[in-house]
Amino acid sequence: MCKVTAVVLIVVFLGNVQEASRLLGCKDVRVNCLDEYGMTPLMHAAYKGKADMCKLLLQHGADVNCNEHEHGYTALMFAGLSGKTDITWMMLDAGAETDVVNSVGRTAAQMAAFVGQHDCVTVINNFFSRARLDYYTKPQGLEKEPKLPPKLAGPLHKIIMSTNLNPVKMVMLVKENPLLAEVEALDKCRRVMELICEKCIKQQDMNEVLAMKMHYISCVLGKCASFLKDREDKLDGLIKSLLKGRDSDGFPMYQEKFIRECIRKFPYCDATLLQQLVRSVAPVEIGNDPTALSVLTQAITGQVGFMDAEFCTSCGEKGAEKRCSICKMVIYCNQTCQKMHWFTHKKVCKNLQELREKQDTESAKLRMQQNKVGLWCRCLRKKQQETEETITESECSLMTDLLHLLKGWNNYIYPGMVLVTCDANSPPTVKHFLTNLAL
Numbered sequence: 001m002c003k004v005t006a007v008v009l010i011v012v013f014l015g016n017v018q019e020a021s022r023l024l025g026c027k028d029v030r031v032n033c034l035d036e037y038g039m040t041p042l043m044h045a046a047y048k049g050k051a052d053m054c055k056l057l058l059q060h061g062a063d064v065n066c067n068e069h070e071h072g073y074t075a076l077m078f079a080g081l082s083g084k085t086d087i088t089w090m091m092l093d094a095g096a097e098t099d100v101v102n103s104v105g106r107t108a109a110q111m112a113a114f115v116g117q118h119d120c121v122t123v124i125n126n127f128f129s130r131a132r133l134d135y136y137t138k139p140q141g142l143e144k145e146p147k148l149p150p151k152l153a154g155p156l157h158k159i160i161m162s163t164n165l166n167p168v169k170m171v172m173l174v175k176e177n178p179l180l181a182e183v184e185a186l187d188k189c190r191r192v193m194e195l196i197c198e199k200c201i202k203q204q205d206m207n208e209v210l211a212m213k214m215h216y217i218s219c220v221l222g223k224c225a226s227f228l229k230d231r232e233d234k235l236d237g238l239i240k241s242l243l244k245g246r247d248s249d250g251f252p253m254y255q256e257k258f259i260r261e262c263i264r265k266f267p268y269c270d271a272t273l274l275q276q277l278v279r280s281v282a283p284v285e286i287g288n289d290p291t292a293l294s295v296l297t298q299a300i301t302g303q304v305g306f307m308d309a310e311f312c313t314s315c316g317e318k319g320a321e322k323r324c325s326i327c328k329m330v331i332y333c334n335q336t337c338q339k340m341h342w343f344t345h346k347k348v349c350k351n352l353q354e355l356r357e358k359q360d361t362e363s364a365k366l367r368m369q370q371n372k373v374g375l376w377c378r379c380l381r382k383k384q385q386e387t388e389e390t391i392t393e394s395e396c397s398l399m400t401d402l403l404h405l406l407k408g409w410n411n412y413i414y415p416g417m418v419l420v421t422c423d424a425n426s427p428p429t430v431k432h433f434l435t436n437l438a439l
């Protein structure tokens with residue numbers, strides 16, 4: 001490795017953007033220089049999670065698809081491994097190929113999934129470049145007009161890039177753009193979505209995930225168009241229908257049925273993804289888990305479950321924090337989302353409130369029991385230090401109570417804790433309990 005290359009790599013490694021910018025201005029510095037493992041400065045910057053540096057390198061012509069790494073890693077793979085969604089997106093936007101595999105046959109999305117960077121997987125799986133959409137904004141062949149009016153490309157691209165597949169959110173995105181929220185525009189967008197869907201299926205490296213997403217978007221846009229034709233309320237009625245919960249528990253029946261219908265209407269029956277989705281959704285009774293939305297979301301974005309993050313009850317956006325002040329059991333992005341949901345949530349809010357209060361009382365009771373157990377254990381430990389390991393009959397009954405209590409407790413708090421069930425003929429010793437309790 002030459003001296004100049006070494007200097008560039010060190011500067012990139014340290015993340016000194018100013019110095020890197022100066023260096024890249026010199027004529028004997030090559031932006032795509034390689035280190036001894038075949039890594040470019042861009043790969044280093046992506047792996048280290050330095051967004052500013054990546055941006056600078058790309059501006060200076062860094063090759064995002066350079067594939068000289070000794071194990072075939074690309075800059076996109078390093079971005080995925082870093083867990084930085086902004087850098088992953090930047091690489092994709094710069095034209096990174098998503099289907100390149102490394103020496104162990106893994107794509108960037110698979111590498112990111114392997115190390116648990118699921119947000120990056122989502123970004124990769126849902127990337128659809130603006131250039132691919134812009135193709136439809138130019139007349140092709142004998143066409144006099146393009147299939148997609150250029151002014152619609154921006155708002156449509158925003159919907160395509162969204163990783164939130166909640167139909168309420170999609171309708172909100174349509175509604176917020178007056179250009180898009182009219183029947184003719186929606187029909188054109190729908191047609192383009194169907195064409196892309198077809199292309200994804202028929203192209204050589206078939207992309208069923210993207211095809212399913214395009215089809216789903218087309219269905220939602222179609223629904224918007226049919227509501228706009230029938231009603232004068234600018235899609236408010238559609239949002240309401242999608243949010244309306246059934247009386248018993250607030251489960252949004254219309255939304256569930258709509259998403260199931262979208263899946264069923266996927267035009268390519270042989271697609272493996274379609275068969276997988278149908279297998280997961282069909283046996284589930286409407287109202288039970290998993291919902292069609294969660295199955296579809298997992299298939300398309302790779303997001304597993306809706307457990308570890310807070311999602312808005314109305315629109316499904318991640319990162320919602322505002323709780324309903326009465327029941328405290330549902331969360332929203334903001335007041336708009338809450339207001340939108342209130343007409344249906346108000347029917348179950350009180351029940352949810354009672355449920356929460358009951359849970360609160362129970363957890364308070366449990367905490368008291370915990371304290372009691374803690375006290376017993378301390379007493380026992382003291383006794384173990386002072387005397388031999390045998391215990392009296394009264395202590396034994398206390399222990400039995402304790403064991404009983406802990407067994408019930410086990411289910412709630414210490415799922416990993418194994419309690420040895422004692423043989424009636426050989427009563428437990430203090431030590432026996434203490435080691436099994438591990439308190």
Ligand SMILES: [Zn+2]
Nearest residue numbers: 312315333337
């Ligand atoms: Zn929301």
Ligand SMILES: [Zn+2]
Nearest residue numbers: 324326327349
């Ligand atoms: Zn509430």
